[in-house]
Amino acid sequence: MDRGISRRALLGAVMSAPLLAACSGTFEDAPADSPGVHVSDGELTSRHWPGQRVSWAVARPTARQQAPVVVALHGRGGHATNAFTGLHLDRHVATTGLAVAAIDGGDTYWHARRSGVDTGAMVVDDFLPLLASMGLGTGRIGLLGWSMGGYGALWLATGLGRARVAGVAASSAALWLSPGDSAPGAFDDRDDFVRHDVFRLRSRLRGIPVRLDCGLDDPFLHADRAFAAGLPGTTTHFDPGGHTDAFWSAHGGAQMTWLARLLAT
Structure with missing residues (x-):
């Protein structure tokens, strides 16, 4: 790595309502059904993202109609189907008995923005009710995210x-220790960072099992370690790897199994 590149620049580089449609195969990169797994996808609209048709995809076990839900939040530059085409979480649906539900969040970092967009509120107010209408179990959910979505999973859990x-299972969570370290666009300004600082809100996570996975070559390793150190009981897996789909996919099965145990209690 070029020693002249700042940590902030590196982090920026790696980060650089009613239902409208519900069917299988709406999107070109949506996963296909596999043994024991049914996939559906569609679009919704939300007052929390005005003027946007928001894509979503769900993989559910065919043997469990009211399967508990794991909401999967993608990273910056990604979209809903990355949960399946990149992390292959659908491979763990039949074995865990959990449904995986993913939705597009743009590059908003899953919290309220000055623009009026709030994709975190969209998940709670629009996506979860949609999943409930499909017969899935949303009374208690699991949250799983990577990079921007790892931060988003922690943020949603605080609320x-x-x-x-x-x-909450977060891989390579996009966390920063101070506003000046954050990637461009992650927050509107310093005040926005402070309002949505999950370090400051860690007390709200006490009593919620949290698992953090991060590669030893990941630029978020230092901040993820610091976050875990301030939240007693956090399960951590810091092992070889970087900020990549390969690392996140390799940990997806264990994360799903971990969430399945928690949702069974």
Whole structure:
């Protein structure tokens, strides 16, 4: 790595309502059904993202109609189907008995923005009710995310609380120790960072099992370690790897199994 590149620049580089449609195979990169797994996808609209047709995809076990839901939040520059085409979480649906539900979040970092967009609120107010209407179990959910989505999973859990969230599994969570370190575009300004600083809100996560996975060559390793150190009981897996689909996919099965145990209690 070029020693002249700042840590902030590196982090920026790696990061650089009603249902409208519900069917199988709407999007070219949506996963196909596999043994024991049914996939559906579609679009919704939300007052939290005005003027946007928001894509979503769900992989559910065919043997469990009211399967508990794991909401999967993608990273910056990604989209809903990355949960399946990049991380292959659908491969763990039949074995865990969990449904995986993913939705597009743009590059908003899953929190309220000055623009009026709030994709985190969209997940809670629009996507979860849609999943419930499909017969899936949304009373208690699991949250799983990577990079921007890892931050988003932690952020959503601070708001939903332990009564609603059975556990949070975050890979390479996009965390920063100070506003000046954050990637361009992650927050509107310093005040926005402070309002949505999950370090400051860690007390809200007490009582919610949290698992952090991060590669030893990942630029977020230092901040993820610091976050875990301030949240007693956090399960951590810091092992060889970088900020890549390969690392996140390699940990997806273990994360799903971990969430399945929590959702079974």
